[in-house]
Amino acid sequence: xxxxxxxxxxxxxxxxxxxxxxxxxxxxxxxxxxxxxxxxxxxxxxxxxxxxxxxxxxxxxxxxxxxxxxxxxxxxxxxxxxxxxxxxxxxxxxxxxxxxxxxxxxxxxxxxx
Amino acid sequence: xxxxxxxxxxxxxxxxxxxxxxxxxxxxxxxxxxxxxxxxxxxxxxxxxxxxxxxxxxxxxxxxxxxxxxxxxxxxxxxxxxxxxxxxxxxxxxxxxxxxxxxxxxxxxxxxxxxx
Numbered sequence: 001x002x003x004x005x006x007x008x009x010x011x012x013x014x015x016x017x018x019x020x021x022x023x024x025x026x027x028x029x030x031x032x033x034x035x036x037x038x039x040x041x042x043x044x045x046x047x048x049x050x051x052x053x054x055x056x057x058x059x060x061x062x063x064x065x066x067x068x069x070x071x072x073x074x075x076x077x078x079x080x081x082x083x084x085x086x087x088x089x090x091x092x093x094x095x096x097x098x099x100x101x102x103x104x105x106x107x108x109x110x111x112x113x
Numbered sequence: 114x115x116x117x118x119x120x121x122x123x124x125x126x127x128x129x130x131x132x133x134x135x136x137x138x139x140x141x142x143x144x145x146x147x148x149x150x151x152x153x154x155x156x157x158x159x160x161x162x163x164x165x166x167x168x169x170x171x172x173x174x175x176x177x178x179x180x181x182x183x184x185x186x187x188x189x190x191x192x193x194x195x196x197x198x199x200x201x202x203x204x205x206x207x208x209x210x211x212x213x214x215x216x217x218x219x220x221x222x223x224x225x226x227x228x229x
Contacts (some may be wrong), residue, residue, distance in 0.1 A: 004155075024123055036220075039217060040220055041222065043117070043206075043220035043221050043222045044156070044204065044206075044218075044220040045220070046218070090155050090156070092155075099144065099146070099161050099168075099169065100146065100158040100161060100169065100172070101148075101156075101218070102157030102158070103156050103157070103160065104155050104156055105153070105155050106153075106154070106155050
């Protein structure tokens, strides 16, 4: 069965510093991978997705993620964090044809001044 | 509206009460999904509709949960005889065709259900 692991429950980053959120997946074939962000009381907003091709994916709000098949990872990065980036971040995997997303447990990002 | 609308935003139910949660997808979106998000957890898949057909209900936790989409647009998630473990945020999402890969899910803001 597919699964997603986000090993960091909380991360605190200073404003202006770089960010990397970790995501590892378990899936037999080539996965479709996603990063979502959720602000308090809000739904999930798609940041970026990977399905094939270039393993470095650019998303909205200055985020990017890199797919590394050898490490079964899809880590999210941002070179300079803004206070408005404080939120919960979810990594997810989908098996095409099955439609549903399998989410990790999330990483809460705190941004310090 | 332009987004996925869910109502009510908040629902407090007494244990044993039946509840109905509504989802208005984006107009013209064929696929509709329900997810359950417990406190401190990621969303978990409940069920999936393509138009009015419920193609996957493998995530519904018990026979107390029932979802319908009779005309292929608005969907209702019904929970009978609510239990405390049903307390969660229920998220609805829709997509133009099938799945995130091609056209992208749009999620609603969710309904927070608290069972007391």
